[in-house]
Amino acid sequence: MSYLAGIYRIRTGANFVFLRDILRKKPLEIGVSLLIILGIILGGYTLFLRGANFLLLQGEIGRLVLDRIFYLGWTIIFYLLILSNIITAFSTIYRSPEVSFLLTSPMSYKTLFRLKYLENALYSSWAILVLGLPLTLVYGRIKEIGAVEMLVVLLAGLLPYLFVATAVGLIIILIVAQISRWFQMRSIFLFLGVMFLGLFRLYFMTSQRGINLVGDLGNFRALDRYLFNLSQPPFPFIPSYWFSELFVNFTQGNILDVALFGGLLLFSALLGFELATLLAGRLYFSSFQIVEGTSIRRRPKPTDSTAFLKQLRQLTPQWRGLVFKDSLEFIRTPQQWVQFILFGFLIAVYLINLSRADIRFSTLKPMWQTMIYFFNFGFSGFFMVMLTSRFVYPIISLEGRAIWILRSAPLPLTHVFREKFWLAFFVFFPMAEAIALMSNLYLSQSYFISLLTTVFLLLTSLALISLALGLGAVFAQYHEPNPMKISSSAGGIITIILSLFYVGLMVNALIAIIYLTRQDPQYCLITLIVEGVVILNLVTILLPLRLGRKALLKLEI
Amino acid sequence: MIELTNLTKTFGDLIAVNNISLKVASGELFSFLGPNGAGKTTTIKMIVGLMSPDNGSIHLNGIDIQKDPLTAKRQVGYIPDNAFLYPRLSGIEYLHLIGNLYEMTAVEIQEGIDRFVPRLELEQWLKDRIGGYSQGMKQRLVFAATFIHHPSVLVIDEPMVGLDPKSARIIKQLLREQAAAGTSVFLSTHNLNVAEELSDRIAIIHKGQILRFGSMTELRLSFGEDDNLEDFFLHLLAQEEGQEPDL
Numbered sequence: 001m002s003y004l005a006g007i008y009r010i011r012t013g014a015n016f017v018f019l020r021d022i023l024r025k026k027p028l029e030i031g032v033s034l035l036i037i038l039g040i041i042l043g044g045y046t047l048f049l050r051g052a053n054f055l056l057l058q059g060e061i062g063r064l065v066l067d068r069i070f071y072l073g074w075t076i077i078f079y080l081l082i083l084s085n086i087i088t089a090f091s092t093i094y095r096s097p098e099v100s101f102l103l104t105s106p107m108s109y110k111t112l113f114r115l116k117y118l119e120n121a122l123y124s125s126w127a128i129l130v131l132g133l134p135l136t137l138v139y140g141r142i143k144e145i146g147a148v149e150m151l152v153v154l155l156a157g158l159l160p161y162l163f164v165a166t167a168v169g170l171i172i173i174l175i176v177a178q179i180s181r182w183f184q185m186r187s188i189f190l191f192l193g194v195m196f197l198g199l200f201r202l203y204f205m206t207s208q209r210g211i212n213l214v215g216d217l218g219n220f221r222a223l224d225r226y227l228f229n230l231s232q233p234p235f236p237f238i239p240s241y242w243f244s245e246l247f248v249n250f251t252q253g254n255i256l257d258v259a260l261f262g263g264l265l266l267f268s269a270l271l272g273f274e275l276a277t278l279l280a281g282r283l284y285f286s287s288f289q290i291v292e293g294t295s296i297r298r299r300p301k302p303t304d305s306t307a308f309l310k311q312l313r314q315l316t317p318q319w320r321g322l323v324f325k326d327s328l329e330f331i332r333t334p335q336q337w338v339q340f341i342l343f344g345f346l347i348a349v350y351l352i353n354l355s356r357a358d359i360r361f362s363t364l365k366p367m368w369q370t371m372i373y374f375f376n377f378g379f380s381g382f383f384m385v386m387l388t389s390r391f392v393y394p395i396i397s398l399e400g401r402a403i404w405i406l407r408s409a410p411l412p413l414t415h416v417f418r419e420k421f422w423l424a425f426f427v428f429f430p431m432a433e434a435i436a437l438m439s440n441l442y443l444s445q446s447y448f449i450s451l452l453t454t455v456f457l458l459l460t461s462l463a464l465i466s467l468a469l470g471l472g473a474v475f476a477q478y479h480e481p482n483p484m485k486i487s488s489s490a491g492g493i494i495t496i497i498l499s500l501f502y503v504g505l506m507v508n509a510l511i512a513i514i515y516l517t518r519q520d521p522q523y524c525l526i527t528l529i530v531e532g533v534v535i536l537n538l539v540t541i542l543l544p545l546r547l548g549r550k551a552l553l554k555l556e557i
Numbered sequence: 558m559i560e561l562t563n564l565t566k567t568f569g570d571l572i573a574v575n576n577i578s579l580k581v582a583s584g585e586l587f588s589f590l591g592p593n594g595a596g597k598t599t600t601i602k603m604i605v606g607l608m609s610p611d612n613g614s615i616h617l618n619g620i621d622i623q624k625d626p627l628t629a630k631r632q633v634g635y636i637p638d639n640a641f642l643y644p645r646l647s648g649i650e651y652l653h654l655i656g657n658l659y660e661m662t663a664v665e666i667q668e669g670i671d672r673f674v675p676r677l678e679l680e681q682w683l684k685d686r687i688g689g690y691s692q693g694m695k696q697r698l699v700f701a702a703t704f705i706h707h708p709s710v711l712v713i714d715e716p717m718v719g720l721d722p723k724s725a726r727i728i729k730q731l732l733r734e735q736a737a738a739g740t741s742v743f744l745s746t747h748n749l750n751v752a753e754e755l756s757d758r759i760a761i762i763h764k765g766q767i768l769r770f771g772s773m774t775e776l777r778l779s780f781g782e783d784d785n786l787e788d789f790f791l792h793l794l795a796q797e798e799g800q801e802p803d804l
Contacts, residue, residue, distance in 0.1 A: 317657040332645040405642070408630065410630040411627075556609070
């Protein structure tokens with residue numbers, strides 16, 4: 001244990017110096033990040049509080065639903081924590097350069113594993129806990145618990161809860177690493193994912209009996225079945241149940257139950273920790289060698305995609321080269337296209353839910369109709385902001401230290417910007433347009449509304465891509481290879497804020513035009529709004545690109 | 558031809574390049590020799606347009622790179638030390654990318670590949686991703702990518718970095734062939750053997766200033782016949798530092 005103590009002492013000192021330096025050098029970035037986190041917590045708190053107050057008005061049913069939401073929330077967080085631990089563990093316990101160094105030291109594998117266990121628990125948990133905090137604060141407020149008491153219960157219950165998730169995640173990764181001797185990791189995780197979804201589906205089929213509350217509300221038998229399920233205890237053998245019961249019993253003053261569930265959490269955390277460490281004693285080093293060997297053995301297959309250049313023969317040679325390079329770089333970065341697919345999946349979920357929602361649009365009052373326009377177009381705009389900030393903003397930075405190739409070539413910088421601009425536009429605009437058209441179809445919108453939405457989305461796409469690309473060049477980070485870190489930097493956050501502000505203005509302009517055309521059409525006002533939209537878009541499309549180009553010209557490599 | 562006139566570059570209080578003037582004729586192999594931090598890389602980056610000088614001018618075959626950068630860059634082939642490339646592209650994809658950036662046709666690119674890839678012994682690795690290349694392989698790939706577009710000015714920063722002896726021999730041969738074909742070759746190095754073996758002329762730079770300039774014959778007149786370039790170089794640096802030379 002003296003190794004651990006020594007390393008933690010050094011680490012604590014180093015982290016303190018790092019934090020002190022970063023506060024000095026990047027106060028804006030830290031300030032904005034803290035503001036965002038605070039905003040998420042406050043925003044989540046307000047949203048949950050409104051929902052909780054609404055539920056309380058429904059009497060006993062509402063209270064039962066609230067308790068169930070609390071339990072479900074922490075269950076979802078538990079599974080997210082396991083997933084997060086698995087993802088983080090691969091870098092923490094295998095790929096970290098520190099591991100290679102410490103394996104050459106006289107430190108036992110178990111001690112090294114314990115060190116990485118705690119590190120992994122910290123790295124994988126903090127962001128997910130930010131999600132759980134608003135729900136817990138609201139629940140505590142509803143149950144009238146004091147702030148200090150809430151903090152004590154949270155700490156007492158949360159730490160073992162986290163440790164259990166970490167233990168599960170690390171045990172899985174140790175076993176998967178061993179199996180990767182015979183199978184590719186990708187295949188193993190795919191298999192595990194399918195198995196997990198299958199188990200999940202089985203659980204819901206056997207415990208919930210397929211209640212479809214939406215649409216069945218008018219049916220008393222369905223409601224009765226739902227209430228019966230609500231009163232039954234959820235699955236009692238997972239830490240999220242124990243954690244939520246610990247909290248609920250604390251609010252009710254049931255000390256014995258608090259001790260029981262607290263004890264269960266603590267025991268399972270210690271058991272998980274010891275089990276994982278025991279397994280690591282046998283498997284850690286061998287799995288480390290397997291992972292190292294796998295990365296050397298499994299080189300990407302030889303590739304020659306130069307035939308793709310023939311498909312681009314309509315373009316000038318320089319554009320052809322740029323499109324060729326950017327396309328291949330994107331396709332060959334799983335981190336990029338997997339997230340792109342996830343975005344697509346979320347859109348599909350939105351559209352499927354919209355298609356199945358029984359919204360009789362024409363029977364709604366004008367105010368509700370306007371709200372729906374607002375949310376629908378706002379969602380399309382929000383989706384574009386997410387896409388552009390995640391994929392377009394980092395584009396210039398991702399040139400990385402290879403930027404010398406473009407700067408030393410006889411290549412006008414405007415070509416670089418234009419190529420990336422149009423590539424992004426021809427990928428993202430059709431997606432945004434598809435959302436708008438399909439959602440308008442499901443909401444039975446008129447042709448006028450659909451046309452207006454198309455025009456507005458066209459302008460929004462051009463503006464948001466320009467904003468993300470231009471500011472991405474102004475705040476470029478050529479030394480950072482991780483696109484997610486680039487997007488979440490200070491420049492990325494500023495871009496998101498400006499983009500959301502822009503979308504807010506456009507949504508309001510669109511709603512105003514729709515509203516004004518419905519009443520006595522006030523053409524003067526409509527013309528004014530349209531002129532404002534034109535000026536806003538001219539500025540948003542042209543200015544960031546100019547600034548970005550200037551930044552790239554001034555760049556000295 | 559490369560012509561530098563009163564070239565100066567400062568970074569805050571540091572004068573990295575201090576009023577340098579020199580000419581490299583067509584077909585000449587010119588070495589810029591100096592210790593770490595002498596200003597070699599800064600000079601090179603100004604020549605290829607990656608940095609702008611604070612004062613002075615740079616002409617490549619008569620074209621001012623600051624006034625007409627695109628035309629000037631069309632003639633230049635640049636090989637940095639420790640080049641960062643696109644790790645997810647394969648070697649052959651990278652060569653096609655460079656060929657397209659220099660507006661070559663597919664036929665020209667293929668001719669260049671057929672000519673230089675075997676010479677640089679890259680055939681075996683050409684379809685592998687650059688991310689899996691060793692430093693030497695990357696360096697050879699960058700050389701191939703530079704040669705295929707037939708630059709009339711070659712600018713190379715530390716040409717032998719990461720190269721094994723056989724590859725180093727091949728590069729030296731290729732550089733001599735390029736010079737013989739009329740290309741102006743400007744290379745920077747702190748490897749005295751490379752400078753001595755390859756160069757028609759050498760400039761010794763220290764703290765941003767050229768200390769000595771000339772062919773090997775002319776430099777030998779400065780230091781005795783019995784001394785070698787290494788001794789002379791160290792003696793010169795020590796003089797500049799006001800120290801006794803450690804020979």
